Amino acid sequence: MKNKLIAYPYIVWMILFIVIPILLVLSYSVTYKSDTGLAFTLQHYKRFFDPLYINVLIHSMNLALISTLICLVLGYPMAMIIAKAPVRHRNMMVLFFVIPMWMNFLLRTYSWMSLLERSGLINKLLKLLQLPTLNIMYTNVAVVLGMVYNFLPFMVLPIYSVLVKIDKSLIEAAQDLGANESEVFLKITLPLSLPGVISGFIMVFMPAITTFVISRLLGGGQFTLIGNLIEQQFLSAGDWNFGSAISILMLILILLSSLVMSKYGKDKEGVGLW
Amino acid sequence: MKKLIKKCLLISFSVLMIISLTACQGEKKVTINVYNWGEYIDKSVIGEFEEKYGINVNYELFETNEAMYQKIKPGAVNYDVAIPSDYMISKMIEEDMLLKIDFDNVPNYKYIDDKFKNLEYDPTNEYSVPYMWGTVGILYNKTMVKEPVNSWDILWDEKYAKQILMQDSQRETIGVALQKLGYSLNTNNLDELEEAKQELIKQKPLVLAYVVDEVKDKMISGEAALAVVWAGDAVVMIEQNPDLAYVVPEEGSNFFVDAMVIPKTSKHKKEAEMFINFMCETEIALKNTNYIGYSTPHTEAKKMLDPKVANDPVAYPSDDILEKCEVYRDLGDMVKIYDRIWTEIKAAK
Numbered sequence: 001m002k003n004k005l006i007a008y009p010y011i012v013w014m015i016l017f018i019v020i021p022i023l024l025v026l027s028y029s030v031t032y033k034s035d036t037g038l039a040f041t042l043q044h045y046k047r048f049f050d051p052l053y054i055n056v057l058i059h060s061m062n063l064a065l066i067s068t069l070i071c072l073v074l075g076y077p078m079a080m081i082i083a084k085a086p087v088r089h090r091n092m093m094v095l096f097f098v099i100p101m102w103m104n105f106l107l108r109t110y111s112w113m114s115l116l117e118r119s120g121l122i123n124k125l126l127k128l129l130q131l132p133t134l135n136i137m138y139t140n141v142a143v144v145l146g147m148v149y150n151f152l153p154f155m156v157l158p159i160y161s162v163l164v165k166i167d168k169s170l171i172e173a174a175q176d177l178g179a180n181e182s183e184v185f186l187k188i189t190l191p192l193s194l195p196g197v198i199s200g201f202i203m204v205f206m207p208a209i210t211t212f213v214i215s216r217l218l219g220g221g222q223f224t225l226i227g228n229l230i231e232q233q234f235l236s237a238g239d240w241n242f243g244s245a246i247s248i249l250m251l252i253l254i255l256l257s258s259l260v261m262s263k264y265g266k267d268k269e270g271v272g273l274w
Numbered sequence: 275m276k277k278l279i280k281k282c283l284l285i286s287f288s289v290l291m292i293i294s295l296t297a298c299q300g301e302k303k304v305t306i307n308v309y310n311w312g313e314y315i316d317k318s319v320i321g322e323f324e325e326k327y328g329i330n331v332n333y334e335l336f337e338t339n340e341a342m343y344q345k346i347k348p349g350a351v352n353y354d355v356a357i358p359s360d361y362m363i364s365k366m367i368e369e370d371m372l373l374k375i376d377f378d379n380v381p382n383y384k385y386i387d388d389k390f391k392n393l394e395y396d397p398t399n400e401y402s403v404p405y406m407w408g409t410v411g412i413l414y415n416k417t418m419v420k421e422p423v424n425s426w427d428i429l430w431d432e433k434y435a436k437q438i439l440m441q442d443s444q445r446e447t448i449g450v451a452l453q454k455l456g457y458s459l460n461t462n463n464l465d466e467l468e469e470a471k472q473e474l475i476k477q478k479p480l481v482l483a484y485v486v487d488e489v490k491d492k493m494i495s496g497e498a499a500l501a502v503v504w505a506g507d508a509v510v511m512i513e514q515n516p517d518l519a520y521v522v523p524e525e526g527s528n529f530f531v532d533a534m535v536i537p538k539t540s541k542h543k544k545e546a547e548m549f550i551n552f553m554c555e556t557e558i559a560l561k562n563t564n565y566i567g568y569s570t571p572h573t574e575a576k577k578m579l580d581p582k583v584a585n586d587p588v589a590y591p592s593d594d595i596l597e598k599c600e601v602y603r604d605l606g607d608m609v610k611i612y613d614r615i616w617t618e619i620k621a622a623k
Contacts, residue, residue, distance in 0.1 A: 232617070233613070236443075
């Protein structure tokens, strides 16, 4: 009984700020204003399946997937390094990953702009060393870089938290039975850390596919990502119905992918997000 | 001990509550909500108004006309004064979102230049009081662009590949292409819009980026050679980097007026009118003009400006340039077509 009481504020919060808004978005996405008032329609959803918008979706998924994979490749070894470090160093190392996140996200993205610009810091340094300059500002590369930089901690931390919990005796047993280092990794560590990899994957993929700030600032607004498309519908086109329909489609997409992911994760007991 | 602390805290909290409650009842200070563009006022002016009239001002900012509209339309926030642009004002008048201003309460309206009265967006001038105006044009860096700049065509010149900044805004950028082709900024003609789209897709490989406010930093630091900007911003940028110059292309351009209006949801119309009147006081208008850099429609304030500014063709272009410029009209449902064209341009490889 007491526990239930404590949960009430959260339930109220959830209904007010999660359930009702989602229902509102849903209702916008399936209605249109006719002369007699609101009427039901699926035209907004149909409109999205135009090659133009599908391409926007594919481009967004591409960039998000690339960033997530890079995060994984960079993040997994990092998580292993932290997990293997002596306990007194571990917290410090985790802290180093978390501290940049205390700074405002926009500020961090803006500072990448002044690093990457044509007359930015990196190019000034390259010129000083008589090296050819780098022109990646306002390209896909800059956008991926921005995403990897901003979302890397979300990959490292879940993997790390799974890795430290792995029972050392399992590894020792494998070694006793004659497994070499790569075998231990492939047959023991990797499978056991999969839940962390999966939640890291989702934690990076989700914000990466919906971002509109990074693509606007570092991509120079050269291409529309799905996040920009939604923003555009609400702010400049004033087409809330279409914007809501895209949002709902994205919601379904993310929900589906995390369902698939968590199905793999469930077999192994772990620290999944869901 | 712990209990004692808790009790003390509880008592002090309730005392505080009571004090603040009675304080509220004691003096009823009116608060008006003012909604304006970012960097579009000399902030000290607000303090002066509060002091002079004993009215609190809750000052909020918006980035685009459309964002402002989306926030006022549902009526959840009661704004008393807003400062949108011309075409948005006509849309708001059409949708019955504005109150008629009682001009007896705004005697300073007499200072506003007649040129800016009864314009198309508010033909009988019942709803709005002009605040600032300006043009759209090309800002260029004289050290990078040696030839004379007088046409939108230069933004399609391959010599300047990856040195051109365009606005990340549907109307501005599609408008540039329309005017380059000699069409109206407000066209409903699908063929003309299609042509404009093709022009912009052709131009895309030459564009360094589509930017909003970042344009200022980029042009001042010499990251790009050419950019489409508003005249008021150009004044500020030229001040900081004398290599820059601004021109309104001879094909014509956009001419805009931002004006003060009172949304229908306002609960303090009288105070809102006092605020509008205050903003039209000569000294206040002068202060704002000096701070913002945009052009003032206020006749007395303009006379008192530094002659260098008042005679600057960037901020105060001659009448024959203005004649070629066009005011935006509300697009109505055409907005969706513009949005689709914009998405197609952005999706083009």
